[in-house]
Amino acid sequence: xxxxxxxxxxxxxxxxxxxxxxxxxxxxxxxxxxxxxxxxxxxxxxxxxxxxxxxxxxxxxxxxxxxxxxxxxxxxxxxxxxxxxxxxxxxxxxxxxxxxxxxxxxxxxxxxxxxxxxxxxxxxxxxxxxxxxxxxxxxxxxxxxxxxxxxxxxxxxxxxxxxxxxxxxxxxxxxxxxxxxxxxxxxxxxxxxxxxxxxxxxxxxxxxxxxxxxxxxxxxxxxxxxxxxxxxxxxxxxxxxxxxxxxxxxxxxxxxxxxxxxxxxxxxxxxxxxxxxxxxxxxxxxxxxxxxxxxxxxxxxxxxxxxxxxxxxxxxxxxxxxxxxxxxxxxxxxxxxxxxxxxxxxxxxxxxxxxxxxxxxxxxxxxxxxxxxxxxxxxxxxxxxxxxxxxxxxxxxxxxxxxxxxxxxxxxxxxxxxxxxxxxxxxxxxxxxxxxxxxxxxxxxxxxxxxxxx
Amino acid sequence: xxxxxxxxxxxxxxxxxxxxxxxxxxxxxxxxxxxxxxxxxxxxxxxxxxxxxxxxxxxxxxxxxxxxxxxxxxxxxxxxxxxxxxxxxxxxxxxxxxxxxxxxxxxxxxxxxxxxxxxxxxxxxxxxxxxxxxxxxxxxxxxxxxxxxxxxxxxxxxxxxxxxxxxxxxxxxxxxxxxxxxxxxxxxxxxxxxxxxxxxxxxxxxxxxxxxxxxxxxxxxx
Numbered sequence: 001x002x003x004x005x006x007x008x009x010x011x012x013x014x015x016x017x018x019x020x021x022x023x024x025x026x027x028x029x030x031x032x033x034x035x036x037x038x039x040x041x042x043x044x045x046x047x048x049x050x051x052x053x054x055x056x057x058x059x060x061x062x063x064x065x066x067x068x069x070x071x072x073x074x075x076x077x078x079x080x081x082x083x084x085x086x087x088x089x090x091x092x093x094x095x096x097x098x099x100x101x102x103x104x105x106x107x108x109x110x111x112x113x114x115x116x117x118x119x120x121x122x123x124x125x126x127x128x129x130x131x132x133x134x135x136x137x138x139x140x141x142x143x144x145x146x147x148x149x150x151x152x153x154x155x156x157x158x159x160x161x162x163x164x165x166x167x168x169x170x171x172x173x174x175x176x177x178x179x180x181x182x183x184x185x186x187x188x189x190x191x192x193x194x195x196x197x198x199x200x201x202x203x204x205x206x207x208x209x210x211x212x213x214x215x216x217x218x219x220x221x222x223x224x225x226x227x228x229x230x231x232x233x234x235x236x237x238x239x240x241x242x243x244x245x246x247x248x249x250x251x252x253x254x255x256x257x258x259x260x261x262x263x264x265x266x267x268x269x270x271x272x273x274x275x276x277x278x279x280x281x282x283x284x285x286x287x288x289x290x291x292x293x294x295x296x297x298x299x300x301x302x303x304x305x306x307x308x309x310x311x312x313x314x315x316x317x318x319x320x321x322x323x324x325x326x327x328x329x330x331x332x333x334x335x336x337x338x339x340x341x342x343x344x345x346x347x348x349x350x351x352x353x354x355x356x357x358x359x360x361x362x363x364x365x366x367x368x369x370x371x372x373x374x375x376x377x378x379x380x381x382x383x384x385x386x387x388x389x390x391x392x393x394x395x396x397x398x399x400x401x402x403x404x405x406x407x408x409x410x411x412x413x414x415x416x417x418x419x420x421x422x423x424x425x426x427x428x429x430x431x432x433x434x435x436x437x438x439x440x441x442x443x444x445x446x447x448x449x450x451x452x453x454x
Numbered sequence: 455x456x457x458x459x460x461x462x463x464x465x466x467x468x469x470x471x472x473x474x475x476x477x478x479x480x481x482x483x484x485x486x487x488x489x490x491x492x493x494x495x496x497x498x499x500x501x502x503x504x505x506x507x508x509x510x511x512x513x514x515x516x517x518x519x520x521x522x523x524x525x526x527x528x529x530x531x532x533x534x535x536x537x538x539x540x541x542x543x544x545x546x547x548x549x550x551x552x553x554x555x556x557x558x559x560x561x562x563x564x565x566x567x568x569x570x571x572x573x574x575x576x577x578x579x580x581x582x583x584x585x586x587x588x589x590x591x592x593x594x595x596x597x598x599x600x601x602x603x604x605x606x607x608x609x610x611x612x613x614x615x616x617x618x619x620x621x622x623x624x625x626x627x628x629x630x631x632x633x634x635x636x637x638x639x640x641x642x643x644x645x646x647x648x649x650x651x652x653x654x655x656x657x658x659x660x661x662x663x664x665x666x667x668x669x670x671x672x673x674x675x676x
Contacts, residue, residue, distance in 0.1 A: 055657055080661045086603065087651060088658035090596060091673075092575040099673035101662040109674040129675050148662060291613045308616045309623055317617045324607065325614045327642045341619030371646075385618065
């Protein structure tokens with residue numbers, strides 16, 4: 001095995017940062033090996049990946065990145081798939097997407113179809129070249145992105161948190177693809193804080209800590225969650241807060257997303273709605289909240305049909321990527337905003353904000369700008385601002401996506417605290433049927449367009 | 455180092471120069487109709503343009519086009535403009551002028567929307583490459599592709615903020631003092647999201663060596 005990439009005393013700092021995010025890193029990458037970079041949220045895994053690909057533009061750095069392996073003009077040394085597949089798919093058809101890199105390398109158009117087809121077969125994506133990208137599942141999109149890099153024949157392939165995007169089936173297919181890539185000499189670097197499903201293919205673990213140091217071995221704080229006992233189930237749920245009957249929703253080209261969906265949620269209970277990516281969990285939550293109209297069936301929520309103006313203050317919603325709702329200049333103002341709009345008096349607002357800050361353990365950030373916080377901290381701020389009004393029913397769309405186990409545990413404990421303390425009824429979605437399902441009184445699973453209770 | 459041994463596949467759906475020319479013509483037609491809508495000041499002129507657009511819609515009818523959806527958007531846009539005119543002029547005499555402005559705006563946007571929804575992005579890039587630098591062509595086509603993503607983001611922000619108590623429901627926005635909530639809670643986060651989206655797209659393109667060379671070749675398929 002030969003070394004294809006070497007880092008020597010590499011240090012990187014973001015502008016205005018007090019301390020470097022990466023601090024005197026040394027590492028070597030060899031052909032045909034799979035490395036896994038672990039570490040808590042915000043420890044700099046993505047920053048290191050961007051540095052290896054040469055995509056860091058703002059900031060100051062020191063040290064060296066050597067790439068002894070030479071590439072010819074028709075290939076590239078390092079390929080990288082970022083976290084969110086949706087924003088990386090730049091064209092509208094499968095063939096054009098895979099060919100995008102070849103266009104950039106000025107490969108002759110006559111040569112492209114053969115290379116594109118080979119790359120698609122290497123990841124097991126058997127679709128026509130003019131197949132619309134929009135119609136692929138999330139797992140297929142991820143493999144398409146890998147094909148779009150393989151076609152450029154990289155020596156090192158970096159995948160940033162594939163586990164956050166892929167369901168168990170998608171991870172199984174990814175594991176097979178990784179095995180083939182290793183066999184053909186490609187080095188792989190996974191930036192992942194939950195690598196369990198890909199363990200069989202990982203040769204070497206690295207861990208980054210919160211001061212930017214790198215050492216061999218796996219980040220161990222991830223085991224914290226497994227030692228925590230799930231809370232006691234709610235013995236007797238109260239009145240029905242949410243009643244869903246025979247709901248059906250048609251999506252693109254009038255294809256049913258799901259049909260015959262019925263369930264009810266009692267006051268004070270905790271429900272998990274699970275299902276693979278693309279099964280319509282978000283769509284179902286939006287129907288429940290009244291933002292989408294189902295083609296069939298009816299929803300009764302908090303005593304009547306869904307109506308946003310009636311539900312304000314009683315229903316809370318935390319949609320995917322909750323950081324995007326943040327707009328105030330301080331954490332305190334962000335949490336206080338809904339309380340002011342719901343007409344609470346100033347002393348009550350201050351008391352609720354203090355309670356939310358304490359419950360989320362972000363009291364020390366109260367006067368900071370929420371825009372400058374880490375990913376996990378922003379997540380907690382957004383959640384605190386939804387919890388502070390103490391909604392009767394709280395809908396959460398994949399609230400743990402992108403969080404490490406430490407922050408996931410913090411979020412789940414916070415939700416359980418409000419559930420017990422204030423009787424907040426919870427309905428959360430997850431693409432992983434197993435994760436945290438023990439913390440729910442009932443698990444509803446969406447599969448092949450139908451809802452099944454587990 | 456590594457080779458993937460596979461049987462070669464024949465090119466599929468390769469674009470002929472005739473295809474590219476047809477796309478270029480359609481693009482030119484859409485732009486011309488949009489520009490004409492801005493200079494149309496009389497009702498007969500607007501009626502003629504409307505008839506041409508309807509013929510275009512019928513000609514290009516497909517699963518991706520829905521006259522009902524376009525008319526719904528027109529209805530909402532007209533309602534907002536009429537409310538603004540009522541506030542501005544304080545009586546109903548300004549409503550006809552408001553309706554004409556809404557009509558013009560709709561006719562300016564409709565041809566471009568129809569063109570984008572009925573033409574493959576690859577074909578648009580191929581046509582644009584003939585008349586502008588390839589990097590500019592890519593940026594333009596990417597803007598078209600990601601416009602719906604940005605709209606979906608804005609919708610998601612709007613829905614979240616409604617339930618956080620922001621006074622931004624249509625009935626709330628009839629009161630001008632609530633417009634500040636809309637700017638504060640929806641426009642500001644939407645701009646932040648838009649910039650983040652643009653940054654992410656740029657990184658994704660650079661991750662596949664976009665911009666490494668001054669020129670690009672073009673995928674021959676559809």
